[in-house]
Amino acid sequence: MKEDAPRVIKIPAKPEATRQAEARRQLRVAAYCRVSTKEEDQANSYEVQKEYYTDKIMSNTAWTMAGIFADKGITGTSAKKCEDFMRMIRHCRQKKIDVILTKSVSRFSRNTVDCLYYIRALKQLGIAVIFEKENINSLEEDSELRITLSGAFAQSESESISANVTWGKRRAMEAGKVSIQYKKLYGYRKGEDGQPEIIPEQAEIVRWLYERYLTGASLRMIKEELEQQGVKCFEDSPEWTISRIRSILQNEKYCGDVLMQKTFRQDFINRKAIKNTGQLPMYLIENHHEGIVSREKYDAVQAEMARRNAAKSPSKNAVTGMASYASKYALSERLVCGECGTLYRRCTWTRNGEKRVVWRCVSRLDYGKKYCHNSPTLDEAPLQQAILAALNTAMADKNSLIRQITDAMETEIIPFPGGTMSLGDIERRLRELEQQFQTLLEKATDDPAAYGGQFKEILDEQTLLKERRSGILANNNEQAKANQRIMDAAQTLENASPYITEWDESAVRQLVETVKILSKDEVAVTLKGGIEICQKIMY
Template sequence: MRQSSNKKREVTASLYLRLSRDDNLDGESYSIGNQKKLLTAVAKEKGYTNLLIYIDDGISGVTMNRPDYIRMIEDFENNKSSALFVKDLSRIGRNYIEVGKLTEEFLPEHDIRLVAVSDNIDTQEGENELAPIKNLFNEWYARDISKKRRISNKIKGNAGEPMGMPPYGYMKNPDGSKSWVVDEEAANVVRRIFDMTLEGVGTHQIADILASENVLIPTSYWISKGIGRPGSKTALSCEWKSSTIVSILSKQEYCGDVLNFKTYSKSYKNKKRYANDRENWVIFKDVHEPIIDRAVWETIQERRSRKTRKKQKADGEKNMFSGLLVCADCGSNLWYHFNQANHDIQYFNCSGYNKGNRKICNSTHYIRVDFLEKVVLGEIRRLTKLATQYESEFAKIVMGHSIKAAEQERQLKQKELNSLTARDKELDNLFEHLYEDNVCGKISDDRFAKMSVKYESEQKEVSSRIKELQTELESEKSKAVTSDMFMASVRKYTRARKLTPRMLNELIEKIEVHQSEKIDGKTVQRLTIHYNCIGAIEIPDLDKLPENNVSVHTRQGVDVHYAACAS
């Protein structure tokens, strides 16, 4: 039986075929079909009647981690074949060290004949001294191709050509160009995700809703449409994850932009992609048709960047004001509560008040939710009336505050950046003097080591903050949420009768809550509403605008009245 097995091995040859972009498709002779025809003919010519075919199509020769290559090696170890046929050594790979180990160690140890047709190599006819040199040239070729491709990609990327695959919601233009067009079926899902987020629905909840409606996840959607994408699996799934929703919400591409160089590879031998610093990205705006309004996208990014404490109501729902309210005195977030005896009484108070040894605020800044809802809805109604009844005045106020707020924020960040840059240079000088003092013997090695650690730690923090500020300032220059967009958002709610989470998310950045105080014998609560894009504005008292005379009767028998406060 063993003799029969060995006899079968002697007439069995393995044909290995590989093709990838690295080969630059050097003519039709490199196609998988032609490789197979050539190797089959040569193997049969040399007396092999049983042929095992291994094909890795579309995989770089730089990596040896290829499915059929690995399967072939396992078959060699199990004595299933006695020969390896390839068109040339570059088909085995373009990794000098790994291919050398295979040809000079593994194959001889397993008594396997190697035939590389185009390289005129046949180990049964003796060693070929040029084989190691050919392997080296093959790796150099891969390196050269990689270098040329990097240069080409850099030119294309800097010219605005999309360098990656279109995200879920877009597809490649059928006309063959490099542009993207909206895939309406997927785009509708993207729009729903953004709409639900504006309405205050969390990412886990959105994932559960889409899963319950049997909406295919992006990779499964591409499979169902016959679109090949990296990482795609054969099984279809509707199991959405929160991380997928977060990824979709973060994509600026949905505004119509192209973002190139978001990732990079460290070496032509390492195909893994690494996240690039945002300062190295190249962004082109309004290149393709947007799926999401830029104002909506910017609003959601700003809201998601906040760290909030989302305490739930007694019935399990989250309050729509959570994350929007801040203390006017200490800047802490206000936390949501409800009365244990009467759950209908819901309120917020300052998280910095009465924290034991960490008390940072002297007042509760207590405010009722029902009072908040009436006040904010009243202010939005006044704002929408101003927009419709006094269009020119509204435009002047909005544009003026937008420019002023942006400039104030830019100046503060620039001032901090200048200060940190100066400190960074100062630390460099301190390091230099410290080193000189140590060399001259003015300070001991132990003292030098301690001070070095201190300065290095500080400089690391300074450098990190400098990078953050530079990125933020650069982002401010190109920030596209304009006063026109805010005015369009305001006009959408002209007939609003009820306050909704979406309305708050689209219009309001934050609300500063002041401690209630006695004014002329009345208890007054002042609020400063900061609107998205423009900050806090004071709505003028004009004839056609409704007044916002809100008051609430508390359980202590005190009437609290609202007073607007613009900063």
């Protein structure tokens, strides 16, 4: 049986019908307008733009209003920061808009990549963007090239403005002009003279934070204590966080100084703040305002932070690979394995309903005997008694102990001055060289080249003397800090009880530097200042 051959039926196009349908349906037209800052004169421009587009859309019988989208006081270098712009894009994807009107490419976006991305996305949806100033319709064939050129000019303008603003800020820093963000500075407000003014009730909290940290409390413990006491942070953001507490403890403004350019923005497009670790110069203004804590206490907190970071031990369970600072037990950061050098960790064993508290090497806990083969497990009670016995042995002759510790600390931490010239000698010689330079300058008016060698000798000596002067000043600063540490250690010992009968976490933190496990039966207790006492463990 013969099958019928396939037939092709041509359905003619009806362009007239399509045009008539489109003509019958009004185009849904939206407008996007934006001004870059919140200045009053530009705010007027913002209102004028809204009024202009409303009138333009509503007076055209072929159009219907799809919304006026406007961002005020928002940067144009990142579309994601422009809330109304992103809302307009969502409406486009929901097929609520057919055409978008905007004043110019620079008003739409100053980021060329963002501009082209959204133009192409809207083009795929069949949505036209009409730029009035450049007379560009994004659905036309040559529109992308013209938009790219206009967008590049707009981005270049933003780069130039950003560079000018950055240059101005850095010149202000060099001149010592300070700009402080009081909204995020706990404990201070802007005074009538424009300088930072202490808020008494908040200042007390700041001093308490510094004291608690120096007595061994961790940031988490401090946070929990603040919450238990019902202390609020800022009015609009009352919750305390670990990062906020750390920021207060690290901020030099609390001792009266201001350090500028701690962060910078390398890329003006994404505006991500990068920590300045030496890429750019920083500017420190000392004694800028009244501090809440003393400079000595601030320095002590920074040293304690550095010590805690250095004392962290490897841990395979930690996300960073390093165990965090544990403040609940003083031995958590002082008990060291004599075999592998890793810290010990407190563990609670339960057998037949009975609990046993022991200390074990972290390496043995995490990796078995792979790296540490013979480190002993120590019961807590005999270990604590051995450490107390070592402390009491040392405290038997407190005056002698204080003298030994201060002598050891002086030998270890006070810098050796060196050099034969005093600071006064250097200043006098620099003044003499300056006079010689000025005299030589007057002689060299007619023939400077003839005096080039003499100029070089004077400048070289000035440079050398200035370096020596900087070294002496830095040395004096270090010596003052070292003397303070010696005084603090001596004061701690002076206030300590001559005989310690009960385990005291705070006393151990203040008196003991490290405890090294030599064997199951012996430990080496090193006191602050370097004195070491070997002590038997009695079971």
